[in-house]
Amino acid sequence: MVTPIYGRILLYNTENKTTVEKFDCVYYVTDDGQEIPYCQRLSANQHIDRNWNECQNQGERILFHDLISKGIEPNEVLSWSSSIEIADIYASIFYNQSLIEKNDHQYVCKCIKPGTFGKYCQYQLTHDVTAFNAAINIQFKQKETGDSWNTQKYGKILCYETLSLQSYKLCLDWREICDGNPQYINGLDEENCDKLEFNECEDDEFRCTNGMCIPEEFWLDGVYDCMDWSDEYNIDLGQSCSFQAKPIECDEHLCHSNTYSCGDGQCIEWFTRLVFQREVSPGKDCYNKRNLNYMCEASQDQPSWTLEDGLFGVTGQIKCRGYHFSTIKTEYLPLALVFSIRHMHYFLCAMSEYINGYRDNSSRFQYEKNCWNEFRTFNDRPYAVFSGVCNTSRECISQYRIHDGYHDCIDKEDDFKHFEKDYCTGNVKRHRFQCFHNEHKCLSISYLGSGKNECSNGYDEIWYDTGNAIAQEINCHEGNDAGCGRLREYIRLSSISNISLLERQDKMPTHQISFYVYCNSFWDLNNHIDESSFACKYWTCQHYEYECQTGQRIQLDWVCDGEWDCADASDEEAIVLINTWSAHNANLSGLNNKVKECRKRYSQSPFSTKCNTSSMKNRSIYMPIIQINLLFSTLAFQQSIKSNNRIINK
Structure with missing residues (x-):
């Protein structure tokens, strides 16, 4: 542990060595x-x-x-x-x-x-x-x-040095390796990147959008664990990274493939990288001005490669799906093509039949013709890839990018085209928002409350059971993760297409309630949907709470206190009917003593020798009943000493 002490500075790693990293x-x-x-x-x-x-x-x-x-x-x-x-x-x-x-x-x-x-x-x-x-x-x-133009006074732009780029006057950030955009000769900076793009995670893991795997418990816990931030509900592109020392969040932040990395965790629109263009209105520069460095237009040694008539020259070699293409002479194409897409090389591959050049089908510098459909992942699972998408530009993308909200194909076919099959499968299915119906959506978390309806029913913008804007409902970020559990359940439930039990609540007025009052055995919404056993069975209890058979959660002290708190009486008479505890209750300290109290309490009730449930023998001979005074008490639940909104089933 390093402890800073005022008045002195502790310097480490000062030994003389021939080769050191730092x-x-x-x-x-x-x-x-x-x-x-x-x-x-x-x-x-x-x-x-x-x-x-x-x-x-x-x-x-x-x-x-x-x-x-x-x-x-x-x-x-x-x-x-x-x-x-x-x-x-x-x-x-x-x-x-x-x-x-x-x-x-x-x-x-x-x-x-x-x-x-x-x-x-x-x-x-x-x-x-x-x-x-x-x-x-x-x-x-x-x-x-x-002054933002003075941001490099105390530092300099770092360049990726594993690949020698000096002859190309390129300064690549390490984040630009395996970003889907080949910039080195023959696409060597994108070599073997498919192993991550089509990776499959284990059953107890969360799959980040870029294929990285993290333990499932890190999903939506308020702290970034995926390098692309796809495990959390993020609402920015790392704008604060330029002003704060955040080694995990920022230094290891990967930008989405449609954006440009500023080298410090901030991401900007791709158009802004090409500062000299006038075809598209640019956004804000990187705060550290990285997007302005190494621009060919600023070179004093080389002539500008864009021409006065709005054309740009194409020459060289490019890696395509199933072949390697080399131009024979410089071809001129409209400059606007460069700025409309991040992955222009796919468009050039699609245009190769119209460009004067040579196709080499036997070159090792090519993308796999069938999108690696016959390959296996690190954990010996088939690649999750669908080659029947991106038909114009023929990109190979993970099937989990289909209908995820982002446009990965140049023609945007992955999000706009209707597919009969649902490709949101496997482990990914339970971590993506699917709109509560059969649209085959597979939305990333960041598209919830984005201001644009991706679901036809609008449930990605309006919280299903409150009618409130979803951005107001989400309270899951570092320093305040109180709403993370509720958000996780909302996403999991979104994959259920048959929700007739919940449909009627659309027409009923509701009010906003905190997540912790759901499934707590009290009615807080007018339509009682907050205590629906359909939804509560997916709820997660605190470690000190008792989990009812309905999924509701109550205090352990309420178990066997003589009053129904669980809607199915699984905290009182019915508790002895439970043969196997849930995984949660199995680890609940003190529960076995409560069961003994129940057996003792109800063994002394009227007709206990015949109509109780404490004996396995009696369960098989007699039809279990409950005391009539408890039945009548359901009619007067509003007088309950614990709440005037207690729930019990009649």
């Missing part, structure tokens, strides 16, 4: 306890070899011999903001002075100047502050409130 790290600790390393990184042809004999920035050079003679303890050396490495070396010598020789020249740099730190005091904090956290907070605040 060095000279300072840890920034967020308010919620996350530790974020800020480190130096080497370029491909660099190595660390620092054997300096002097301190920088007015730092005081002190030999270990002199420190020991003065009795300076290691903790004091640590406060000089040198490095953890030097403090550890000195501590080993201080506590075992036989390790140091008379001619030893080891030394420590005492950083005297405020804000300086480092093994040689070679670093200095910005903004004249003395604490690293303060410098970071000021920089983020300055980015948010200052």
